Amino acid sequence: MTARVEVEHVGVDLGGKRVVHDVSFTVEPGAVVGVVGPNGSGKSTLLRAVIGILTPATGSVRVDGRDVAKTKPRDRASVLAAVLQDTTGDFDLTVDDVVMMGRACYKKPFEADDARDRTAVADALAAVGAADLAARRFAFLSGGERQRVLIARAIAQQPRVLVMDEPTNHLDLRHQFDVLALPRALGITAVIALHDLNLAAHYCDEIHVLHHGRQSRSGPPGYVLDPAVLADVYGVAAAVAPHPVTGRPHITIDPGGRVYEG
Numbered sequence: 001m002t003a004r005v006e007v008e009h010v011g012v013d014l015g016g017k018r019v020v021h022d023v024s025f026t027v028e029p030g031a032v033v034g035v036v037g038p039n040g041s042g043k044s045t046l047l048r049a050v051i052g053i054l055t056p057a058t059g060s061v062r063v064d065g066r067d068v069a070k071t072k073p074r075d076r077a078s079v080l081a082a083v084l085q086d087t088t089g090d091f092d093l094t095v096d097d098v099v100m101m102g103r104a105c106y107k108k109p110f111e112a113d114d115a116r117d118r119t120a121v122a123d124a125l126a127a128v129g130a131a132d133l134a135a136r137r138f139a140f141l142s143g144g145e146r147q148r149v150l151i152a153r154a155i156a157q158q159p160r161v162l163v164m165d166e167p168t169n170h171l172d173l174r175h176q177f178d179v180l181a182l183p184r185a186l187g188i189t190a191v192i193a194l195h196d197l198n199l200a201a202h203y204c205d206e207i208h209v210l211h212h213g214r215q216s217r218s219g220p221p222g223y224v225l226d227p228a229v230l231a232d233v234y235g236v237a238a239a240v241a242p243h244p245v246t247g248r249p250h251i252t253i254d255p256g257g258r259v260y261e262g
C-alpha cells in the first residue's frame, strides 16, 4: 500500500518565528522525494509538519486527501512512519522489543503480540540487514546499528508513507545505499531529508531545496542540482556531470571554491 502526499503552502512557526515559509509539493504514490538544504534551512521542521507532530501555521499536508493535522495520532501512525534525527538511544529494551513498538498502532493497550506482529518485526529487521541483532540490547548497539533498528521499527509499522530525517547518519557506505533503496523496494512513498546531494540525485525522483525556510528550487535531480543553485544555496563551487555508471547527475565540490567549467 502506498499513498499520495500533498504539501500545500505549508508554513511552520517555532518559538514565535516562521521557520518554514509557503512550501508546496506533491509526492506521487510510491515516489521518493528528497528535501535538501543547508543547516537550519527548515528540513526537519518541514518533515515534522509532514508527519503531523507540528501543526502548520499556514497550509496543509494531506495523505490521500486526508489532512494529517486533523488525523488522530493512532490513525496517523498506521499511515505515516518516521525516522527522526533526535530519537533517544537509551531504550532499555531488546532490539525485537524496540521494533515491536512499531506495531502499537495496530493494537489495543497491553494487547499481546500475535504471529502477524512477529512476522512484521522479523521482516523489518531482515529488510535493514539487522536480523542478527534481534536479541541484543538496543542501548548497547553501535550508532549505525541503532539507526537501522529505528528504520526497522518504522517499516514494521507497515506505513504507506515513510518520512526519514538524515537516515544515512552513522551508516557505512553499503548500508547508506541499502537504506535509501528500501522505500522503492517496499513500494512505500518516501520523503527523505538528506545532506548528501549525490545520494539524493541517485535515489530521489524529485528534490526540493530549502534555503532560509523557503523552497528555492524543486524538480528532478538533473534540474535542481545546478551549479548556480549550489553556489547560491550552499556557497560552494561545484561541477555537475553525468555519473559514469548511472548517468544521473553527479556533483563534485571544489573545496577551494574554484568555479569549474563544464
Ligand SMILES: Nc1ncnc2c1ncn2[C@@H]1O[C@H](COP(=O)(O)OP(=O)(O)OP(=O)(O)O)[C@@H](O)[C@H]1O
Binding pocket: 014, 015, 016, 017, 019, 037, 038, 039, 040, 041, 042, 043, 044, 045, 046
Ligand atoms: N524550538 C525552536 N524554537 C525556535 N527556533 C527553532 C526551534 N527549533 C528549530 N528552530 C530553528 O528553526 C530553523 C530550522 O531548523 P531545522 O532543524 O528545521 O533545520 P534543518 O534544515 O533540519 O537543519 P540541520 O541540517 O542542521 O538539521 C533553524 O533556524 C532552527 O534554529
